[in-house]
Amino acid sequence: MDIYRAAVRPLLFNQLQVDPEWAHLRSLSVLHWLDRHRSRPASQLLLQPLSQAFCRRDKRLQQALWGVDFPNPFGLAAGFDKDGLAAGVWENLGFGFAELGTVTLHPQPGNPQPRLFRLVEDEAVLNRMGFNNKGSAALATRLAGQNYNIPIGINLGKSKVTPLEEAAADYVGSFLKLRELGDYFVVNVSSPNTPGLRSLQDKTQLNLILEALQAQNQAQKPILVKIAPDLSWDAIADVLELATIHQLSGIIATNTTIRRDGLKTQIIPATQRPVTEEAGGLSGKPLRDRATAIIRFIWQETQGQLPIIGVGGIFTPEDAWQKITAGASLVQVYTGWIYEGPGMAARILTGLSHQLDTHGLTSISEAVGLFS
Numbered sequence: 001m002d003i004y005r006a007a008v009r010p011l012l013f014n015q016l017q018v019d020p021e022w023a024h025l026r027s028l029s030v031l032h033w034l035d036r037h038r039s040r041p042a043s044q045l046l047l048q049p050l051s052q053a054f055c056r057r058d059k060r061l062q063q064a065l066w067g068v069d070f071p072n073p074f075g076l077a078a079g080f081d082k083d084g085l086a087a088g089v090w091e092n093l094g095f096g097f098a099e100l101g102t103v104t105l106h107p108q109p110g111n112p113q114p115r116l117f118r119l120v121e122d123e124a125v126l127n128r129m130g131f132n133n134k135g136s137a138a139l140a141t142r143l144a145g146q147n148y149n150i151p152i153g154i155n156l157g158k159s160k161v162t163p164l165e166e167a168a169a170d171y172v173g174s175f176l177k178l179r180e181l182g183d184y185f186v187v188n189v190s191s192p193n194t195p196g197l198r199s200l201q202d203k204t205q206l207n208l209i210l211e212a213l214q215a216q217n218q219a220q221k222p223i224l225v226k227i228a229p230d231l232s233w234d235a236i237a238d239v240l241e242l243a244t245i246h247q248l249s250g251i252i253a254t255n256t257t258i259r260r261d262g263l264k265t266q267i268i269p270a271t272q273r274p275v276t277e278e279a280g281g282l283s284g285k286p287l288r289d290r291a292t293a294i295i296r297f298i299w300q301e302t303q304g305q306l307p308i309i310g311v312g313g314i315f316t317p318e319d320a321w322q323k324i325t326a327g328a329s330l331v332q333v334y335t336g337w338i339y340e341g342p343g344m345a346a347r348i349l350t351g352l353s354h355q356l357d358t359h360g361l362t363s364i365s366e367a368v369g370l371f372s
């Protein structure tokens, strides 16, 4: 029996209606404590049982991308651990990689609270956090000198105080502080919660940012762009053209959506306002099929030549399998983990191993784009 789904989730979401940001901060502080004491024997007494419960190893799920070894394709999506507070513990929870950030050049508090809402009936989350983070210098200090057993991605965003015209310098400023400390980097131009940020997905603007970043990327660290699910097919094709020009290593598809169609939830309980009037990005189940369609489009447009990290609405092994067979080499989760709890990685990985058996495949890389 899964204690989280049977007892903890009903308590948090229904009986006690615990504030989602409070719950997030509390769980992160426990993980941070474990991370800080990682090297101490007492912590190992806790971390080893965690690994036993939550990690699943299957050599067939390993992959090398951009010269980086991923022990499995199931990663933590950006936004959960913006400041890298639990960077060393994600591997004990079964993740094959973790993306930290979004981090910005200047530390910033984010938007006023409340800014995170559960839409339980829809298995979704609405957030307008606004890149609350301690800044790229603080993340660099946290990561310096640390060793992790899984790849660490670093997701970069634009500081709110930086004008859009100076966006490139802002991204480059963060990259210069962090470029030796991540295994891959993500240019986040797709959050709906920083005014004007998504306009940076436009060809001219994105071109300037990517050019400036690659000029500082002597070590040829993998750089990916994370896109919004609300882009038109033409706009996605423009990003793919830039990916070729600037030798990007991949695309992350997708961020949260500003759409609200098809939701069961009408009123947000915490604010008593209609969901259509609450600003923010929607994630979870309602995003799932749109994100998968975008993955399939990118895979087809690039003939499978550009690696894709698929994210949006993954809850079950079947959800992850659909994204992989549509063309994603790796997948990530945020909202699903809130609903499914810490046993999720083990369930997803076991399910992926079964899919390989069923389809007679010897490696997960053979499944990438299989049904595209």
Ligand SMILES: Cc1cc2nc3c(=O)[nH]c(=O)nc-3n(C[C@H](O)[C@H](O)[C@H](O)COP(=O)(O)O)c2cc1C
Binding pocket: 077, 078, 079, 080, 082, 101, 102, 116, 125, 127, 129, 131, 155, 188, 191, 226, 254, 255, 256, 282, 283, 284, 285, 287, 311, 312, 313, 314, 332, 333, 334, 335, 336
């Ligand atoms: C509360 C919250 C905060 C997020 N913060 C970020 C962020 O800082 N940077 C980013 O690139 N994506 C952020 N995301 C988007 C997720 O990384 C992911 O792309 C999106 O939620 C879809 O995946 P999911 O349905 O598994 O949640 C955030 C999502 C949520 C729910």
